[in-house]
Amino acid sequence: MQEEIIKNIILGEEEDYLINVGPQHPSTHGVLRFEVSLQGETIKKVVPHCGYIHRGIEKMCERDTYPQIIHLTDRMDYLSAHMNNEAVCLCVEKAMEVEVPERVTHVRTMLDELTRIASHQLWWCAMGMDMGALTTFFYGLRDREHILDIFEESFGTRLIQSVNTPGGLMQDIHPGFQKRVKEFISYFRKKLPEYDQLLTDNVIFRERSEGIAPLSREDAIQYGVTGPSGRASGFSCDVRKSEPYGIYKKLNFKEILRTEGDTLARYKVRIGEMYESMNILEQLVDNIPEGDYTAKMKAVLRLPVGEFFQRVETSRGELGVYIVSDGNKTPYRVKFRAPNFSNLFVISKLAPGYKIADLIAISGSLDLVIPDIDR
Amino acid sequence: MKAVIDYLKDIFFGLKTLVTGMRVTGRYFISPGEIITQKYPENRDQLKMFDRYKGEVIMPHDGNNQHHCTGCGICQINCPNGSIEIVTRKEMSPEGKEIRVIDKHIYHLDMCTFCALCVKTCPSNALAFGHDFENAVFDKAKLTKILNKPGSSLKKEVK
Numbered sequence: 001m002q003e004e005i006i007k008n009i010i011l012g013e014e015e016d017y018l019i020n021v022g023p024q025h026p027s028t029h030g031v032l033r034f035e036v037s038l039q040g041e042t043i044k045k046v047v048p049h050c051g052y053i054h055r056g057i058e059k060m061c062e063r064d065t066y067p068q069i070i071h072l073t074d075r076m077d078y079l080s081a082h083m084n085n086e087a088v089c090l091c092v093e094k095a096m097e098v099e100v101p102e103r104v105t106h107v108r109t110m111l112d113e114l115t116r117i118a119s120h121q122l123w124w125c126a127m128g129m130d131m132g133a134l135t136t137f138f139y140g141l142r143d144r145e146h147i148l149d150i151f152e153e154s155f156g157t158r159l160i161q162s163v164n165t166p167g168g169l170m171q172d173i174h175p176g177f178q179k180r181v182k183e184f185i186s187y188f189r190k191k192l193p194e195y196d197q198l199l200t201d202n203v204i205f206r207e208r209s210e211g212i213a214p215l216s217r218e219d220a221i222q223y224g225v226t227g228p229s230g231r232a233s234g235f236s237c238d239v240r241k242s243e244p245y246g247i248y249k250k251l252n253f254k255e256i257l258r259t260e261g262d263t264l265a266r267y268k269v270r271i272g273e274m275y276e277s278m279n280i281l282e283q284l285v286d287n288i289p290e291g292d293y294t295a296k297m298k299a300v301l302r303l304p305v306g307e308f309f310q311r312v313e314t315s316r317g318e319l320g321v322y323i324v325s326d327g328n329k330t331p332y333r334v335k336f337r338a339p340n341f342s343n344l345f346v347i348s349k350l351a352p353g354y355k356i357a358d359l360i361a362i363s364g365s366l367d368l369v370i371p372d373i374d375r
Numbered sequence: 376m377k378a379v380i381d382y383l384k385d386i387f388f389g390l391k392t393l394v395t396g397m398r399v400t401g402r403y404f405i406s407p408g409e410i411i412t413q414k415y416p417e418n419r420d421q422l423k424m425f426d427r428y429k430g431e432v433i434m435p436h437d438g439n440n441q442h443h444c445t446g447c448g449i450c451q452i453n454c455p456n457g458s459i460e461i462v463t464r465k466e467m468s469p470e471g472k473e474i475r476v477i478d479k480h481i482y483h484l485d486m487c488t489f490c491a492l493c494v495k496t497c498p499s500n501a502l503a504f505g506h507d508f509e510n511a512v513f514d515k516a517k518l519t520k521i522l523n524k525p526g527s528s529l530k531k532e533v534k
Contacts, residue, residue, distance in 0.1 A: 068455035071490035135400060142411060156429035156504060162490045170495055174427070198396045203389035 016044060021359065023052050030370025034347075034363075038356060046351045046359065048344055054374040061334035066092050066301045067165055069334070074160035076338065077372035079119040080314035082111045085164035087321045090245055091310035092166040095303045095325065103291040104168040109247045110181070110284050111151075111161070113277040117188070118147040119315035120270045120277075127267065127364040128199050131208060136199055143191050146184045153180065166301055168294025181285050185278050192274060200271065209263040213350040213362045216261060223349065224342035227317025228269040229366050233261035239313040253280050263358075266365040300329050316340055316367055340372040424506045429489045432459075432482055433505035434522040441530045442523055443501035446477035450493035450502060458486035459493060477523055484510060485518040 022033040031052035037044045057076060061069045066088075073084040086108055093100060121144040128136025148158040154174040155163045163170050199205050215225065220233040230237045238255045240248045256272040258265040303325035311320045317339025324333040343366050351359050403409060415422075424430070436442050446463045460481040468474045494502045502522075512518060 064455050067492060068453070068490075071455060071488050071492075135396075145411065152428060153425045154427065156425070156427040156491075157489060162488075165495075170491055171427070194399050197399050201392050202396055203392045206392075 019356075023049075030368075032344075032368070032370045032373070034359065036351075036356065036359065041355050041357075043351045043354055043356060043359060046348045048347060050341075050344065050370070050373045052374065053371055055371075057375045058334050058336060062331060065329050066303070066331070069331075070164055070166075071160075071162045073336075074162055075371060076336065076375055077314055077316060077319070077340065077369045078160055079122060079369055080115055080316065080319075081160040081162075082108075082115045082164070083312050083314040084319060085162070086112065086246075087310055087312040087314075087319050089164045089166050090312065091308050091321045091323055092301065092303065094310060095306070095308040095323065096166070096301065098167055098295050098297065100168055100295050101291045101293070102289045103293060104295070105246045106284060106288050107169065107173055107293075108164070109251075110281060110288075111163075112246070113280045113284075114147050114150060114181070116315045117274055117277050118144050120274050121147075123270060123315075123367045124195060124199070127361075127367075128205075130360050130364040131205060133199060133202070133205070136195075139191075139194065139198060143188055146180075146187060150177065150180045150184065153177070165294065165297075167297040168292070170294075172293040173288075178285055178288065181281060185281055185285070188274075188278065192271075195271065200267070206264070208358070208361055209267060209365070212263040212358050213354055213365075214260065214262040215346065215350060217259075219346070219349060220261070223346040225317070225346050226339050226342065227314070227367075228256075228273060229266050229343055229346075230317065231256060232258045232265035232269045234259045237318060239311050239318050243311055245310070245312060247284075251280055251283055253283075263361055263365040266367075270367070302327060302329050303331070311337075314339060316369065316372070317343060336375060338372045338375060340368050340370075344368055344373055424508070427504070428506050428508075429491065429504045430506045430508040431484055431504070431510070431520075432487065432493060432502055432522070434480060434501055435503050436524055436527055437530070440524060440527045442527055443499045443530055444477050444480060444523060445499055445501075445529060446475055446480075447498065449496055449498060453492045453496045455490060455492065456486050456488060458483040458488075476529060480522040482520045482522050483518065484520060485515055 017038045019036050019038065020033055021036055023031045033049040033052070035047040035049060055075070057072050060072055064072070069088055070085050073088050074081040076084055121140045125137040125140030125144075128134075128140075151161055152158050154177050155161045155171065215229075215233045217234045219225075220230045220235040225233070225235070226237045234257055236242075236255060236257060239245070240253075241255050253276055256269050256276060258269055303323065305325060305327045308323045308325070309320060311318055313319075318337070319339055320335075320337030322333075322335040322337070323331050326332040347359075347363060347366065350362050354362070413422075434442050434444060446461055448461050448463075451459045451461050460479075460483075461477065462479040462481065463475045464478040465473055466476045491504075494504060510518060
């Protein structure tokens with residue numbers, strides 16, 4: 001047994017060439033280190049090492065009261081900060097059996113989808129840049145700016161909003177929110193085809209992504225790959241469909257599924273999700289119900305004794321929040337099931353057999369956010 | 376022969392996709408009106424942030440140098456990372472009672488995460504968000520601020 005473990009830790013044989021990608025490599029989107037053993041240019045084995053920016057968020061949650069936890073979850077997957085907030089809020093609301101006003105669920109769903117588009121836009125820029133197309137970086141960020149302006153006008157912050165609180169929102173949306181969202185949708189419907197012209201149809205991009213590193217449906221389920229990366233392999237794992245929260249069960253939208261499972265399929269699922277998110281926003285933007293922006297909550301929140309779990313779909317996959325409460329105003333234990341952690345470790349299954357340059361394309365197509373892995 | 380035709384086809388197809396991409400970038404190149412970047416340090420005077428922008432925590436004072444802070448310490452309790460310290464002192468009120476007033480409201484901007492819990496939970500609305508965002512300094516101590524101005528006092532109406 002012990003010999004077997006040691007055999008797995010040691011990367012290659014004596015004549016293999018070992019290199020480190022990272023910890024501070026421009027294409028790793030954070031401090032992540034891949035230990036790669038090569039034979040020529042072909043990858044034999046990849047071992048990801050994480051933990052470079054471990055901050056102990058789960059432990060810090062045990063110190064804080066429930067409203068104070070919210071701002072820590074922003075710092076996990078910062079590109080889907082609002083979904084992380086919402087997951088904790090939904091879990092606390094479920095435990096306390098609080099009915100939140102309809103306006104809150106409505107606005108939260110809209111913010112979810114806006115965050116999803118913004119996150120996919122940034123992924124698109126970074127993926128293009130990883131593969132050598134610097135132009136995409138500027139085009140993606142140009143469109144993302146419009147969403148960040150919507151957030152900034154309503155909540156005062158751009159990347160991480162910290163606007164959720166157990167029971168509702170901290171402040172109401174700005175009167176100009178609806179107008180800005182409508183402007184954004186009509187603007188982005190015109191600009192999204194440019195993404196296809198610039199990158200999707202490009203011959204160099206196609207050659208480097210089509211048929212590269214296919215992930216089968218069985219492997220996706222085995223490794224727990226969720227989100228767009230899992231759906232590209234035909235694994236229907238959208239929590240919005242399977243266990244609808246918020247207002248999703250009243251909405252009419254498609255779950256984007258593809259069967260190829262290669263790098264290009266993972267890319268196309270995300271592009272398709274941007275169109276789908278805009279459809280959802282169009283259904284919601286005109287009928288935001290009037291009402292309070294927060295439910296009446298006690299000054300000090302105490303959860304009943306027990307265990308509570310809530311899943312949401314972030315822009316990278318399924319986030320689970322598990323709270324154990326012993327009746328105090330701070331939780332006894334908090335555990336986050338982070339989507340990126342599972343999505344990262346599938347890379348040691350995908351990459352072997354492909355070239356070292358493909359490793360960057362594969363990790364780009366998995367859309368990893370490192371702070372979410374380390375927490 | 377077929378292989379040669381396929382080879383040439385591939386080349387022309389590849390060139391076509393490259394030209395499609397170049398057409399998009401070329402269109403922006405000849406129409407600079409669609410460019411949205413701002414020249415930041417030069418446009419400082421015209422730069423206007425949104426009303427709700429969260430730059431830093433401030434304590435608004437009125438014309439008589441009076442604020443709303445009673446020194447109750449709720450913001451200090453609610454702050455998740457200890458960026459607020461409140462120092463109070465005892466004073467004699469005109470009626471001859473000993474009351475607690477705020478001496479220093481110390482705010483560590485370097486530790487603040489802008490979660491807005493202090494501003495939202497303040498019972499007397501003494502705190503607000505300011506619009507200043509240029510916080511690059513050489514010395515970290517400059518980011519520790521005392522929010523109540525020297526010589527300021529509590530507004531009479533605030534209990």
